[in-house]
Amino acid sequence: MANLDIVKPENLVYTKTKVLTDNVMHYCPGCGHGTAHRIIAEVIDEMGIQDKTIGVSPVGCSVLAYNYFDVDFQEAAHGRAPAVATAIKRLNPDCFVFTYQGDGDLAAIGTAETLHAANRGENITMVFINNGIYGMTGGQMAPTTLVGMKSATTPYGRRVDLNGYPLRITELLATLPGTYYVTRQSVHTPGNVRKAKAAIRKAFENQKLNKGLSFVEICSSCNSGWKMTPVQANKWMEENMFPNYPLGDIKVDGKLCENITAERLVLDHPLTVVNK
Amino acid sequence: MAKELKLMKGNEAIARAMIASGTDGYFGYPITPQSEVMETLMAEKPWETTGMVVLQAESELASINMVYGGAATGKKVATSSSSPGISLMQEGLTYLAGAEIPCVIMNAMRGGPGLGTIQPAQSDYFQSVKGGGHGDYQLYTIAPSSVQEMYDFVFDAWDIAFKYRNPVLILTDGAIGQCMEKCYTRDYIPRWTEEERRQHAPWGTWGKPATRSHNIITSLELESSRQEVFNQKLQAKYREMEEKEVRFEALNCEDADYIFVAYGTSARICMKSMELARAKGLKVGLLRLITLYPFPKKQIAELAKKVKGMLCVEMSAGQMIEDVKLAANCSIPIEHYGRFGGIIPSPEEVLEAMEKEIIK
Amino acid sequence: MAFKGQIVIDTEHCKGCGVCIEACPMQCIEISKNVNSKGYNYTHTVNDKCIGCASCAMVCPDGVISVYKVKC
Incomplete structure (x- = not known):
C-alpha cells in the first residue's frame, strides 16, 4: 500500500526527534511514558537547548529515562529529584533543568521535596506522570489511586477509611505562591498530545523568566498495572481518572485560572468510587 | 581574605574554609552542635563575593540530595550535619558513592543512639567507615582534632574528593565544632571557572555539547555482570586510597x-x-x-x-x-x-x- | 486543499499497542498478523487513504512512525 513517491526527505513532516536516542524504550506497549518523553525531547529540540538541558529521572518505571534523552541526565534517589534539581539549577542558572517523576516518587516518598521546591519557587520544570499506580514494582496502591480502584495492595479496592483520599498534589501545589505555572494534561489522543506539548514548552520557556516553578502533570494510563489493553486503558482513564483529575490549566503566569474556584481546588474532593 | 590569625569556633572554621577553598555550594539543615556552619555562611554572604551558593534545605534528606545534584554537575558542593542528621543522609551517601560523585560532608558527632544528646561523642565510627548506607562502598574519612585542622582539612578534602571521584567525610565531634581556638586562614582559592570545571569533571552533567555523548550520573545497573565489574572498579579505587592516602x-x-x-x-x-x-x-x-x-x-x-x-x-x-x-x-x-x-x-x-x- | 500522505512504520521497534489505530481518522492502520523479532504483532498501513495528519505519530509512545505529506 506504500505510496513510495511521497516518501522523500522533502515531504517528511514528522519523525522522531534527534534529542531522543535510538535506544528502544523498555516501557510496556501503549505506555504514556514514551509519548511524554518524546514531546519533552521535541520541545528541547525546538528550543535549541539540548546543550543546556539537564534532566533528573526518578525511581520507578522511568528510572532509565536517561537512556532515552540525548541530554545530560542524573538519576535521583526515590523522591529526591526536586532537591537534586534545585541544586543543579542554583549552581547552573543558565541551564534548563527538569525533573520527570511518577506519582509514587513525586507524591508519596518525595512529597516534602516536591512541596518545598515548589514553595521556594525553584526555577525548574517538573513533569509529573500520574497513572494512579506503582507500575514498576507491580501495581501497588499509589497516593493517586482512585477510591474503589483495585491494586496489588488494595485487592478489594482503595478504601478511604483505610487508605485515605487520592492525593491531588497538583491542585495543592497551585495554592503555593512559589509555583508560576501549574497544569494537568494527558497524552492519549493527538489533540491532547499537542496541548501537553504546548504546556511543556511553556514550562520550559518559563525558566527564562525566573519567576518560579512550572509543574506539568500528565494524567496517564498504566495498561499493564490496570490489567487492560492500551486502548481500553485510555478509555478507562477518560471515564474514571479525568473526573477526579480534571484536565486543563490550573495556574498560569502565577495566577489561578478564572475557572479554578475554591470549590474546584478544595471542596470538590474526588470521591468518585470506581469499580475495577 | 588573606592569611590571618583568628580566634574562631571549629564550625566557623569549616564554613570559612569552604569559602576560601573555592566551594561552589553548601546545602544544609540546622542541627546542634554544628549549626554555626550554615549560620557563618549566611552571615558571610559568599554569594556576593566568591559566588558560592548557600541554601537551607527542608531536611537532611533534601540537603544531601542537593549535594548529589549540584556535585554531579562537577562543582564543589558540601554539606554538614550531626549524628541524627547524618543517619538521615545515609541513603544519599551511598548514592553519592555509587555514582562516584566528589563532595564533602562534615559530621560533628553527638551522643546517640536515637535523638541521644547534643553533647560530643565519637560513636559514629562504624557508621562512617563501615558503610552507614547499603552496598560495598567507602567514604574517605578524615578526623580533625583542632580548629586549625577543621580549616585545613576542607582544602585537603577537595583534593581527595576530585582525585578519586569519591565523597569525603570530615568526621569531628561537638567538642571541636564548638571550641574556640586560634586558626591561620589562607589566601582564597578562586572558584573554578567554567573551563576548569569541565577539565576537572569531564564526567559531569553540565550540558551536553555536540562534541560528546550525553553524561549520565546514576548508581543503577540492572545487569549484574556489569554491576560486579563496577564494584571491582570501586574496590580498586579504595585499595589505591589505602595505599596512598593514609594519614596519621x-x-x-x-x-x-x-x-x-x-x-x-x-x-x-x-x-x-x-x-x-x-x-x-x-x-x-x-x-x-x-x-x-x-x-x-x-x-x-x-x-x-x-x-x-x-x-x-x-x-x-x-x-x-x-x-x-x-x-x-x-x-x-x-x-x-x-x-x-x-x-x-x-x-x-x-x-x-x-x-x-x-x-x- | 487536499493532502496525500504516507506513513513509514519502523516495524522492528513497533510494540503493536494499537494506540495509533484509534487515533487515525482515515482507518489506514491495522495490526499485522506477522510479528517482529521481539514477537510483537506490529502495525502496518492497509489502504492509501492517509492524509499525512500525523495523528498516529503524535500518540505513538515509541516514536516509530515517520510521516510524509504532499499537496494534491
Missing part, C-alpha cells in the same frame, strides 16, 4: 612501651595523658589517627611488634578498637577506654585506664 601522627612512639590510639577530641586528651605519663617516667606514646578510612593498618601492625600494649581511647562503647585489633592481629594486649553519652573523659582517668588495663 605518631607522637613519642619511637621509644614507647605503650601507646594510646585515638583520633579527634580523644587524641587531644591523650596528648595530655601522655605528658602526665612521661612525667611519671612511663614510656607512653600516641598514635593519632587522621584518616579513619583508609585506616593505618600497616603502621599499627608495625607498632604492635615494638610495644607491649595499646589503649584505644574513643568517646564510644568501643568501635575503633575493632580495627586496631584486626591491624595488630591481636598480638599484644589491646583494650578500649571510653566514656559516652556526651561525656568527655579527663586526661587523668585516661592515664589511669592505661595503667590499670595495659601497664598493670
Whole structure:
C-alpha cells in the first residue's frame, strides 16, 4: 500500500526527534511514558537547548529515562529529584533543568521535596506522570489511586477509611505562591498530545523568566498495572481518572485560572468510587 | 581574605574554609552542635563575593540530595550535619558513592543512639567507615582534632574528593565544632571557572555539547555482570586510597612501651595523658589517627611488634578498637577506654585506664 | 486543499499497542498478523487513504512512525 513517491526527505513532516536516542524504550506497549518523553525531547529540540538541558529521572518505571534523552541526565534517589534539581539549577542558572517523576516518587516518598521546591519557587520544570499506580514494582496502591480502584495492595479496592483520599498534589501545589505555572494534561489522543506539548514548552520557556516553578502533570494510563489493553486503558482513564483529575490549566503566569474556584481546588474532593 | 590569625569556633572554621577553598555550594539543615556552619555562611554572604551558593534545605534528606545534584554537575558542593542528621543522609551517601560523585560532608558527632544528646561523642565510627548506607562502598574519612585542622582539612578534602571521584567525610565531634581556638586562614582559592570545571569533571552533567555523548550520573545497573565489574572498579579505587592516602601522627612512639590510639577530641586528651605519663617516667606514646578510612593498618601492625600494649581511647562503647585489633592481629594486649553519652573523659582517668588495663 | 500522505512504520521497534489505530481518522492502520523479532504483532498501513495528519505519530509512545505529506 506504500505510496513510495511521497516518501522523500522533502515531504517528511514528522519523525522522531534527534534529542531522543535510538535506544528502544523498555516501557510496556501503549505506555504514556514514551509519548511524554518524546514531546519533552521535541520541545528541547525546538528550543535549541539540548546543550543546556539537564534532566533528573526518578525511581520507578522511568528510572532509565536517561537512556532515552540525548541530554545530560542524573538519576535521583526515590523522591529526591526536586532537591537534586534545585541544586543543579542554583549552581547552573543558565541551564534548563527538569525533573520527570511518577506519582509514587513525586507524591508519596518525595512529597516534602516536591512541596518545598515548589514553595521556594525553584526555577525548574517538573513533569509529573500520574497513572494512579506503582507500575514498576507491580501495581501497588499509589497516593493517586482512585477510591474503589483495585491494586496489588488494595485487592478489594482503595478504601478511604483505610487508605485515605487520592492525593491531588497538583491542585495543592497551585495554592503555593512559589509555583508560576501549574497544569494537568494527558497524552492519549493527538489533540491532547499537542496541548501537553504546548504546556511543556511553556514550562520550559518559563525558566527564562525566573519567576518560579512550572509543574506539568500528565494524567496517564498504566495498561499493564490496570490489567487492560492500551486502548481500553485510555478509555478507562477518560471515564474514571479525568473526573477526579480534571484536565486543563490550573495556574498560569502565577495566577489561578478564572475557572479554578475554591470549590474546584478544595471542596470538590474526588470521591468518585470506581469499580475495577 | 588573606592569611590571618583568628580566634574562631571549629564550625566557623569549616564554613570559612569552604569559602576560601573555592566551594561552589553548601546545602544544609540546622542541627546542634554544628549549626554555626550554615549560620557563618549566611552571615558571610559568599554569594556576593566568591559566588558560592548557600541554601537551607527542608531536611537532611533534601540537603544531601542537593549535594548529589549540584556535585554531579562537577562543582564543589558540601554539606554538614550531626549524628541524627547524618543517619538521615545515609541513603544519599551511598548514592553519592555509587555514582562516584566528589563532595564533602562534615559530621560533628553527638551522643546517640536515637535523638541521644547534643553533647560530643565519637560513636559514629562504624557508621562512617563501615558503610552507614547499603552496598560495598567507602567514604574517605578524615578526623580533625583542632580548629586549625577543621580549616585545613576542607582544602585537603577537595583534593581527595576530585582525585578519586569519591565523597569525603570530615568526621569531628561537638567538642571541636564548638571550641574556640586560634586558626591561620589562607589566601582564597578562586572558584573554578567554567573551563576548569569541565577539565576537572569531564564526567559531569553540565550540558551536553555536540562534541560528546550525553553524561549520565546514576548508581543503577540492572545487569549484574556489569554491576560486579563496577564494584571491582570501586574496590580498586579504595585499595589505591589505602595505599596512598593514609594519614596519621605518631607522637613519642619511637621509644614507647605503650601507646594510646585515638583520633579527634580523644587524641587531644591523650596528648595530655601522655605528658602526665612521661612525667611519671612511663614510656607512653600516641598514635593519632587522621584518616579513619583508609585506616593505618600497616603502621599499627608495625607498632604492635615494638610495644607491649595499646589503649584505644574513643568517646564510644568501643568501635575503633575493632580495627586496631584486626591491624595488630591481636598480638599484644589491646583494650578500649571510653566514656559516652556526651561525656568527655579527663586526661587523668585516661592515664589511669592505661595503667590499670595495659601497664598493670 | 487536499493532502496525500504516507506513513513509514519502523516495524522492528513497533510494540503493536494499537494506540495509533484509534487515533487515525482515515482507518489506514491495522495490526499485522506477522510479528517482529521481539514477537510483537506490529502495525502496518492497509489502504492509501492517509492524509499525512500525523495523528498516529503524535500518540505513538515509541516514536516509530515517520510521516510524509504532499499537496494534491
